[in-house]
Amino acid sequence: MDPRISFITLAVADLDASRTFYVDGLGWPAALDVPGEVLMIQVGEHLVLSLWAAPEFEAEVGPIMRGPGIVPVSLAHNVPIHDEVDEVLATARTAGADPVSEPFEREWGGYSGYFGDPDGYRWEIAYNPGPIGQVVLP
Known part of the structure; x- marks a missing residue:
């Protein structure tokens, strides 16, 4: 297996707020935008930041840990x-x-x-x- 990361996927509580922040605020262009589901932004030659609406993320990979503090990443x-x-x-x-x-x-x-x-x-x-x-x- 090559030592490589292709996607960084983050579950987000409000996909519209994430779109406003990353696309409108930071000026990063969307590579794929499926309203209500996922926003993907190419952040490197071979790297994509994938922002998934939390319910869509959980449906694919399982429950999200919730509680006080920040996410451990x-x-x-x-x-x-x-x-x-x-x-x-x-x-x-x-x-x-x-x-x-x-x-x-x-x-x-x-x-x-x-x-x-x-x-x-x-x-x-x-x-x-x-x-x-x-x-x-x-």
């Missing part, structure tokens, strides 16, 4: 320039993101901060000047 968007972290976080906040944390200089030499989408999924916006950070940039 985070997503990262790396940028090639330090100051771009601030720009991307500002765009997300303008689109309605929860400003989880302000960016700061990390002990590993990078700079990053977090925002939450309408369902609370945490996105890290990061500048990582190290070798692994360069691997993920186009």
Whole structure:
């Protein structure tokens, strides 16, 4: 099996709110949009972010764990320039993101901060000047 991820699928409580945030707010174009079911956005050459309405998600993969706290997953968007972290976080906040944390200089030499989408999924916006950070940039 190749070491590869093809889809990142997130169950969302309100697909319309997710569409407004990702497509209208962040400006990411929809690759597939089935109202009431799923919104797919190509986020890399071979990677798709799939946002499923929670009932559709549960029908296919099983019950969703519910309760207090955040979901135990985070997503990262790396940028090639330090100051771009601030720009991307500002765009997300303008689109309605929860400003989880302000960016700061990390002990590993990078700079990053977090925002939450309408369902609370945490996105890290990061500048990582190290070798692994360069691997993920186009």
